[in-house]
Amino acid sequence: MRKMVALTLAAVFVLCFVSCGKKEETEPMVSMYDLRVMMLAADETLPEMKSVSSSDEDAESLFGYLSDVDYSKVEGYFLSYAAEGDSYEIAVVAMRNAGDVPAMKESVEKHVAGRIELYRNYKPEQVPRAEEASVTVSGRYVALVMCDRADAVLEAFKKGIK
Template sequence: MMVKKMKKTICLLIPIFIILLLCSCGEKNTDSSLLTVDLISDALISKLNFEITPEEIDSAVALSDYAIDELLVSEVRYFRVGSAVADEIAVFNVKNADDIPSIENAVSERIKYLKEGFSDYKPSEVPKIENAYTKTIGNIVILCICDDISSVDGIISSL
């Protein structure tokens, strides 16, 4: 009788534990405060599939390419293959939340510039640019252009 009661209690407790466990896992994924520019950029560059792996470019070049004032961002990571390939990863940490729209606008302008540049030069790169991944998490603004674009969200969510 006692054993039967214990089993019933355990059977009731187990689903509660599972629910709690799932809730705690979910909370980890949505906590943007744990994400950093380095964490995101390192994960993207190491986990995405590229035909030619982009190389890290000096942050000064990123600020010049995106026409971003260096005072607006605290951290920048920038990866490119070269000017003839559209693949690009750029991750910015915006100092002040009020400046996020201007950085997002710079990212949009960059996409527009690349699309225009490649449309009459290498049209095969244009679909990649059109499907560019852009996301803002907290103060971090992300742009990713690559063939393996469907994997980007999963990689960032898993961090």
């Protein structure tokens, strides 16, 4: 009996070690609305912006204008863009799985490249700002920042996701 108890305790003890080796990302997603408000407020030079998000009824089809990644891999997002079509754009996507972040980052970069090409053909004065756009990854979040005060907006992003 005592042997069995000892062996059982030892096995449990070993299992505890194993379970410490890998930590799952279990932090809840931050509010996309709050994050959007924070980030947009960080740049007071932004023009009139329109926004869509994962809260919208047709969120999945609207997401397609930002990325071609399978929407089922996305936990939440918001996309804010200039109402008049100028090169101002702020977006954050929260992935369900951190392993899908690189693919999302790549698709957002592809989106930016497309915007640059559009401006190059029709609104060349918008190209410089678009070329300075940054795509930032933090944990399972991918952020696109295209505006004049990108540093401030990125700072707000980092604070907002903590």
